[in-house]
Amino acid sequence: MSLSELQSKIEQRTAIVGVIGLGYVGLPVACALASAGFQVIGVDVKAERVALINQGCNPIDGAEPGLTELLAKSVDARRLCATVNYNDLAQADVILIDVETPVDETHSPQYIALAHACQKLAQVIRKGTLVIVESTIAPGTMQDVVRPLLEGLGKKVNIDFFLGACPERVMPGKLLANLHSMSRVCGAYSSETSAAMIALYRHIVAADLDAADCITAELVKTAENAYRDVNIAFANELALICEVTGGDFLRVRELVNKSPGRNVLFAGAGVGGHCIPKDPWLLAAGARDKIAMRLIPAARAVNDSMPLHIATLTRHALESAGVDITTARIVVMGYAYLENSDDTRNSPSAALVTQLQAWGATVIIHDPWVPEYKTDLMQCLNDGDAIVVMVAHRDYKTIDLAVLREHLRTPILIDGRRVFDAQLARSAGFSYFGVGQGKVAEG
Ligand SMILES: NC(=O)c1ccc[n+]([C@@H]2O[C@H](COP(=O)([O-])OP(=O)(O)OC[C@H]3O[C@@H](n4cnc5c(N)ncnc54)[C@H](O)[C@@H]3O)[C@@H](O)[C@H]2O)c1
Numbered sequence: 001m002s003l004s005e006l007q008s009k010i011e012q013r014t015a016i017v018g019v020i021g022l023g024y025v026g027l028p029v030a031c032a033l034a035s036a037g038f039q040v041i042g043v044d045v046k047a048e049r050v051a052l053i054n055q056g057c058n059p060i061d062g063a064e065p066g067l068t069e070l071l072a073k074s075v076d077a078r079r080l081c082a083t084v085n086y087n088d089l090a091q092a093d094v095i096l097i098d099v100e101t102p103v104d105e106t107h108s109p110q111y112i113a114l115a116h117a118c119q120k121l122a123q124v125i126r127k128g129t130l131v132i133v134e135s136t137i138a139p140g141t142m143q144d145v146v147r148p149l150l151e152g153l154g155k156k157v158n159i160d161f162f163l164g165a166c167p168e169r170v171m172p173g174k175l176l177a178n179l180h181s182m183s184r185v186c187g188a189y190s191s192e193t194s195a196a197m198i199a200l201y202r203h204i205v206a207a208d209l210d211a212a213d214c215i216t217a218e219l220v221k222t223a224e225n226a227y228r229d230v231n232i233a234f235a236n237e238l239a240l241i242c243e244v245t246g247g248d249f250l251r252v253r254e255l256v257n258k259s260p261g262r263n264v265l266f267a268g269a270g271v272g273g274h275c276i277p278k279d280p281w282l283l284a285a286g287a288r289d290k291i292a293m294r295l296i297p298a299a300r301a302v303n304d305s306m307p308l309h310i311a312t313l314t315r316h317a318l319e320s321a322g323v324d325i326t327t328a329r330i331v332v333m334g335y336a337y338l339e340n341s342d343d344t345r346n347s348p349s350a351a352l353v354t355q356l357q358a359w360g361a362t363v364i365i366h367d368p369w370v371p372e373y374k375t376d377l378m379q380c381l382n383d384g385d386a387i388v389v390m391v392a393h394r395d396y397k398t399i400d401l402a403v404l405r406e407h408l409r410t411p412i413l414i415d416g417r418r419v420f421d422a423q424l425a426r427s428a429g430f431s432y433f434g435v436g437q438g439k440v441a442e443g
Pocket residue numbers: 020021022023024025026043044045046049098099100101113114116117134135136137167168169170171172274275
């Protein structure tokens with residue numbers, strides 16, 4: 001099939017679409033394309049996930065408006081089916097790759113899933129198939145990793161198949177809404193391939209679709225997340241400065257942001273998730289042997305230090321209350337990396353818990369969205385010596401502070417996300433410590 005034939009199949013929605021990796025990114029895109037009228041085949045290595053999806057059940061536990069319904073509808077209408085078998089992709093005209101792309105301990109890309117997907121795919125792609133990598137990858141990965149693996153069995157890009165990169169921009173909690181409303185970069189090995197990609201995404205994206213080459217698509221995606229990480233690091237460092245100088249970060253932020261062109265982000269107990277903690281390293285990976293990286297690693301270090309800072313605040317608060325940390329019972333509220341999500345990847349709470357336990361504390365974890373920690377909060381609090389709020393889940397925002405206080409043995413509240421009002425917490429009898437709130441601001 002020629003590219004123009006493929007493009008017209010895409011425009012008429014008669015193209016069959018494959019999606020490899022049915023996680024936070026792949027599942028919503030598979031559902032969106034199915035609901036736009038395409039026949040979609042989803043492939044995942046996790047058999048239980050595949051079985052759940054085929055029953056029309058959403059495997060994502062976090063609040064994802066519309067996804068559960070869209071998935072059930074797509075499966076019911078037989079527009080979406082999932083499989084563990086790559087051979088089923090032999091009938092696909094377009095194949096999206098949405099597998100995880102973490103970094104290892106040395107901050108180098110770890111492409112085990114990506115390489116496996118490409119190797120399996122190389123065995124089944126037909127002449128004229130369009131392959132699009134949606135996973136976030138380091139600049140140069142399309143050329144150095146994806147293309148050689150897909151060409152490994154002799155088929156050539158732009159002759160036997162077509163290849164592009166269109167990194168996803170979604171965020172848990174708004175997966176479908178982001179997918180629909182955020183612009184995308186359609187990077188490819190030819191402008192005709194970019195045009196076919198734009199034709200595909202036009203069915204599900206109501207925003208700009210910009211044609212580019214692969215390296216630009218890779219750079220843009222990793223740069224946008226590195227940009228966010230650096231900006232969060234600035235906010236976190238400013239919060240630390242406020243703590244020791246006696247200001248209140250929230251008030252300082254509000255007033256700084258009145259200055260034109262300033263937009264200081266919120267400070268907090270750390271940065272987690274699958275993307276922001278690793279995408280800056282992916283951006284740096286392509287160039288770190290050639291130029292000295294200073295800002296990106298420094299920002300990562302600031303953000304990674306925040307859980308330890310919260311642990312230190314907790315330890316000092318316990319000491320001030322005369323509680324030895326080795327006898328303390330500390331309740332951590334929130335284990336997901338993001339509010340109202342079940343995603344615990346690179347959770348700042350994990351780093352906090354490890355530190356508190358290393359100091360000898362007993363730690364009880366509660367999270368209303370993470371199945372493992374979805375227990376009764378009030379029971380968790382009984383005989384507690386400190387609460388540490390790590391996630392601004394909506395379930396926490398409406399809690400009555402007086403009820404929280406009643407259950408505790410020692411009324412210490414460390415607020416890593418500034419969920420609670422300091423005055424109200426103190427009126428309820430708490431020793432309250434909010435991130436970014438200095439001694440003078442405490443009053
Ligand atoms: N999570 C986000 O908010 C987000 C946002 C934008 C971009 N991204 C990027 O999208 C990509 C996917 O992230 P995610 O959060 O969806 O990850 P995920 O872990 O939720 O999903 C990946 C899925 O791929 C499956 N998988 C792994 N290897 C496979 C293989 N060889 N064949 C078939 N399936 C395989 C896994 O079982 C899993 O279900 C990453 O590159 C990530 O950086 C993620």
